[in-house]
Amino acid sequence: MKYYIIAGEASGDLHGSNLMKALKKKDADAAFRFWGGDLMKEQGGTLVKHYRDLAFMGFLEVAVNLRTILNNIKFCKEDIKNNMPDVLILVDYPGFNLRIAKFAKELGIKVVYYISPQLWAWKEGRVETIKKYVDEMMVILPFEEDFYKKHGVHSHFVGHPLLDAISNLQLVSSDDFKKDNGLNEKEIIALLPGSRKQEVEKMLEIMLSVRPYFKNYQFVIAGAPSLPRDFYQKYVDENVHFVSNKTYDLLRSSKAALVTSGTATLETALLNIPEVVCYRGSKISYAIAKRLVKNIKYISLVNLIMDREVVTELIQNDLTTKNLVDELNKVLEGEKREHILNDYESLRAKLGGKGASENAADIILKI
Structure with a gap:
């Protein structure tokens, strides 16, 4: 079958790549055309556009880049029409993907949504668009099934794909990680400032402001694969280090983490690292x-x-x-740290077992 997949962010690239891997196991004739990133590219097929050219954060930023976004939508529609896939697989990214869902459905293409947009948080009215134009909705958070049921939409809870992604990792030891990346013997505080340039610039400045209060630790920035290494150099010094494409190894080697809100908050928890969640957007957004x-x-x-x-x-x-100093102290040592680690066990149980990508692939092949 011919699969057309659209993922507009780094997390979508990860989940899209694992779904492609599962589809290849079950469909020997699988051919992929996709919008995504380097992880999806590793699975083979044709990368139409990289997500680094698609990710705009916040209402103001979207407004400024509206012409680019509209041109991307137009180009995507033309590309789908020229290639006529058997199925269109949408990965989150609703502002873009719901427009494409309508277009593809009108062409007679089967439409699957893998990883629901967070409609339970805002723009709940988009459920009507999903009712009309999406053949199968697959959700990865347990409460999302009830949300869609309330709106008369049948959905499948397939489990959370991060459980698969993390369980399949071959992680290095903390000592090896430090040695391989030129780090010293101090314990590590990981900094995950996000994946978009404007987001990283905002978050790193405030995250790094805690350095004078934690001189017995070293800080390591997790670089986003979509941003060049030299972008981070102004933040690096003798006690602030940088690694790229090694976020999971970094987290597993860390004592605690400061994490920008998003998928990374869940990744950090599933790797069992106490964290403080940070967010600051533009005042208008x-x-x-x-x-x-x-x-x-x-x-x-x-x-x-x-x-x-x-x-x-x-x-x-x-x-x-x-506030960052106060909260970071609490998660590095003491009672709050223990409470967080205990709660992480309950979190894993709520997310169900492994196999989200396999479950999703089975549903796609059935239609």
């Missing part, structure tokens, strides 16, 4: 988001899945050096 997001108490996936505060979230004006 944050003000708009506050008006649009309804009934959501948390921004991190860890807290959303558990429906209570497991990890501390420092958002916008609460993201200060003082």
Whole structure:
């Protein structure tokens, strides 16, 4: 079969690549054309556009880049029409993907949504678009099945693909990681500032402001694969290091982490590393988001899945050096650290067993 997959962010690239791997096992004639990144490219097929050219963060940034986004949508429609795949697989990225779903459905192409947009947080009305134009909806968070059922949409909870991604890793020891990356013997505090340039610039400045208070630790920045190494050089010194494409090895070798909200908060938890979740957007984007997001108490996936505060979230004006220092001290040693590690066990149980990519591949092949 011919598969056309659209993933617009780094996390989508990871999950898309594992889905491609599962599809290849079950379909010897699988041919892929996709929007994604380097991980999907490793699975073979044709990379149409890299997600680094698609990712715009926040309402203001989207408005500034609207012409580019509209041109990408037009190009994508033309590419799908010229290649006529058997199935279109959409990975999150709703602003773009829901427009493409309508177009593909009208062409008679089967449409599958793998990894639901977070419609339970905002833009709930998009469920109607999914009803009309999506043949199969697959969700990876346990509460999402009930959300869609409430709206009369049948969905499949396939499990969370991060469980597969992490369980399949061959991770190095902490000592080997330090040696291989030129690090000293101090314990590590990992910094995960995000994957978009404007996001990283905002987050690293405040994250690194805690350095004078933790002189017995070394800080290591997890570089985004979509950003060049030289972009990070201005942040590096004798006690701040940088690694690229080694985020999981870094986390497993760390004592704690400061993490920008997003998929990385869940990755950090599944690797059993206590964390402090950070977020700061532009004032305009944050003000708009506050008006649009309804009934959501948390921004991190860890807290959303558990429906209570497991990890501390420092958002916008609460993201200060003082608050970061206080919370980081709590997760490095003591009672709060132990509570977090215990809660992580419950989190893994809630996410179900392994096999999300295999389950998703089976559903796709059935249609």
